[in-house]
Amino acid sequence: MLEFVRGDALDAKTRLRVADAVPPGFFSYPGGLTAREHQALTYARLRRAGLAAPPAPELLDDPPALCALLDRAAIADPALFHVMLLHYTLALGPILRFGADREGPREARDALETMASFGTLLMTEAGRSNSHLSPRTIARHDPGTGGFVLTTPDAEAAKFPTNTAHPQVPKTAAVYATLVHGGSERGVFVFVVPLRGENGRIPQGVRITPAPETTGLQVDYAAVRLDGLWVPREAWLRDGARIGEDGSFHDPAGGPAQRLTRSMAVAPAVWRAVVSASAAITRASAGVLLAHSTGRTTLGRLAPRRLLTDYRNQNEAVLGALASAYALTAVAGHAKSRRAAPPPATGTGGPATAWAPWSAVDRDLALLKAAATAQAHDTVSRCRTHSGAPGFAATDRLNAYRGLAHAYTSAGGDNELILFDTARAMADLDGYQPPPPPPAAGPPDGGDLASPRVWLHLARDCERRMRDRLAERVAAARARGHDPFTAWNDNLALATRTATACADRTVLEILTAAHDTGPALLRPALRLHALGWLDRRAGNLLNEGVVPPGVLDEVWALRRAVCDELTPHAAALAAAFELPTDITAAPTAFLTTPPPDPSGGPSGSPSAGDPSAGGPFGTPPA
Template identity: 70%
Template sequence: MATAPDPDLLRLVRGTGLTDKTRGLLEEAVPGEFFGYPDGLTAQDRHALTYDRLRRAGLAAPPAAELLDDPPALCALLERAAIADPGLFHVMLLHYTLALGPILLFGSGQEGPGAARASLESMESFGALLMTEVGRSNSHLAPRTLARYDPATGEFVLTTPDDQAVKFPTNTAHPAIPKIAAVYATLEHGGRERGVFVFAVPLRGPGGAVPDGVAIVPAPDTTGLMVDYAAVRLTGLRVPYEAWLRDGATIGDAGRFHDPVGGPAARLTRSMGIGPPVWRAIVSMSAAITRAAAGVLHAHAADRVTLGRLAPLRPLTDYRNVHETVLESLASAYALTVVAAHVKRRRGGAARAAGPATAWAPWSAVDRDLALLKAATTMQAQETVSRCRVSSGAPGFAATDRLNGYRGLAHAYMNAGGDNELILFDTARAMADLDRYEPPVLAGAAPGGDLASPAVWLHLARDCELRLQRRLAGRIEAARAAGRDGFEAWNDNLSLAVRTATACADRTVLEILAAACDPEPGTEPVPAAGTRVLRRLLGLHALGWLERRAGVLLDEGVAAPGLLERVWERRRSVCDALAPDEASLAASLELPPEVAAPTAFVPGG
């Protein structure tokens, strides 16, 4: 008999704000047949099938504009795509948030992008992104691909000046798939750089034909995240004035340039204002693949016996190392699901002055907390998914590619959607300079007792962040006082900067989890908030955080020696308390039946 799911946890996983009709449409958009590929496909055949599935999904799902205005619905669609096929998730995210998103955000009120929008919304063409350039790190800060206005024709001319500025990676390699790209280029007008703008550019027409001025060079096949990667060079590509997603900027009849946003720095931040929908989707994806990985591991370990000589034929989960790994993976899955539920309630798609003025990368200036949560959740997802893969043994590696695919997706998005380390560096800079950052406040002495109690782990997280922030700020101030320039001051403290920003990310996540454990009156808590089982799960996740950060907590004097022994002891008791609910916890993940344990593979079956 199947174990019944916990109704509160089931509501958490399903999310709020979705009607049964919408939920049904999303399931139809990514049906069971999308959860795998036929054997024997060439890489090009596989890519073609991925885009065919994207077309089918887009036509079955609610209209794109509605999805982009409804974070829970878009995230739910992308979550299901991620569980089914990481490659499908990636091209779907590009299509909706990074190709259609800029057209809707920056081209509002313009007639010109209408054809590109219609082609993307009808799934006649697929979206691509041309942002980063192959030869220089952090190239999104100052793309060398130039856009120049030609007053004689009223067109823009897009040019990649040399090999270093070639756009890569892009999903444009398949020779028969029509693509429309959001091209990030530096607008040069009147002898001056005017900032980074987005242009909606058809790169491949019907049948895949490439226009004059575009050269596409396919990249070698890869298995990390299977997409049709290519490099794109633009050589005097002419596009109409209407292809410029100008966001209120204009070039008048007399050639006068005007941008209501301000100067180039403000324009860069504004152009990166597409970030929030991307980050919400990545946080949700991280939660989804962690749920799937935890479910796969549970199914692998349940009812499995071991022939180990310590106790032959005992169930594998009688061994604490295995049982605690399964439960900790489930705990992390629910913790990330709580974080995803939190970010889905945040609305808005453009820069809202929610973060500090950017110094190194624009992400934090768009929305510091969302960017930081993206970094935190992708790191947690890759850690948990990798652990599930290893704990599933050889079958988890060789009998199915599902866990390998999830791991590849998590690893890819530690760089994609804003590099995690750059996000941490910029967060640290804001923390050191108190640039729209307020250090946490410690209320009273450290509470004693239960390490799995929100009051305890929140106090430890805040205390650690506060100490690191003070130390980092002191070092930077001392370096500046000694006459060292900005690079020298920071270059000697990058390791401390990462540790400091990571502490801020940890505290931010833990505050979200603590609010789910003890919701304040009058707030809109996530489903299952305050329930016994969720409190235990989030407490177990917090114990895992204490174990991972023990070195920093001890080094900063936040915790006393013996911390790990206390963590392990408390973990045993929490896992024992959760053990009777384990099957229900796994059932409440509501994974599609196609997501099976790797040992579901039977030779000759």
């Protein structure tokens, strides 16, 4: 199981460098910090991590290594994960990918690679939804200098949210702006803009308005406006586009729609990292719940002094969290090994999307991001609930993990918009092939719901039926004279469920492959996760006529059986996650142990047999 969780893409040296980059001292904060002091410490840790980790270009060329670094940051501190992700994938990533013939903004790149400045992103605009499709922040060419002038026309076009508020932390931004030249919009390009110097100085033409403090994901949020900010020619990450000496504009991408897709092409690195981090925080949350539950007695009058995990609801919550963690780990392994779809060919049609640009970049990876964050949020929330008051008040870890999962249902591409665009492609058969009709002989393996082939049979049948019905309803609305907005707006609920069914089927295909090739103990864990899927989606499956009434009774019976099979192995399942000991300690461990040393200390990653990862049910953790 340890080999499955680790995967086979990282060598021992890289794993050690990642562990050194995010040492045990990063897994907590000293008490009494103000919000700004807390944020400053986060950035100090980011600088230390960046200097200890492999060089940024190597990380960005090695998805498993970058994800390993970000996973450890997410488990240690979701805020550190967030600013680290922005720094590497959305600030340095565009410079390395789009810098023209490697000329690019050399000074900004050096500052980011040496952690002299921290990367941030200026993309979303505060006043309009779907603002990625057409940013109102404008870039105009200055023929006198060869540079560009960036302008935010009003407060509604302010870039928000950004992590730029701390007055003493140097920041360099990747700004997404619409290039206007020759009286026409030429598409969305990225410009590199220093927002704060080393001493916190803000250049003329930049206005930063700090946002109110929040505890959801503790970073220095602010809105940014650019008021006639001049930047040199090298700040334009032109990706092959150019403005000739005669003022003519040339873009090999073809047009504004294709340029938007290319400029968003850094997103797959974000999605891989978010899927992987979703698995990481789910593993950590499952470890916390196991630690809370192991050996804990109850005083209920039905059976005083019974162990908490003797109750099916708690037993299934713990094992279900462990199962979901393994399922997401399988999905993360798939995402990290999968290269992004190639950009659209020069001169081809624009993005086949209606709500957001993400699905035009890589529809499958965007959909996996939506599925992984939704699953992580659901599992982490259940771990928090089943850890009772201690899980809420004795530690902020589960609250922080839940906040991270919740934040990334919108960040990195809004999940609902990804689902809408996926559903539109499914209905139009745009780069999408529906699952074939089920065989006349009926479901495989006699319809045994514990069989992976039956999971796939049900998921594919449900997806195909939903897709056909959605296509028919939209087509009928158009035939009645409705415009595209009305035709789709009346069917968004079905569209969401249809795209979710596609995501479910994709995930189950990944899990079936892992079930067939992975270690023996992985199989019952994945069966339990699949039974949980059947329980959650029973309404859709019943509505589409894929399963008969009474199916939940069979699901519940099978779930009890697989939980009985997994219960003796709960500690082994959790130990393979290699969680640091301060994570696997129960939430109330502060009552009997000294507070952690915030300056760092000896590494605590238990081996597969370390009892600090939680003993078997009924045995208190060491």
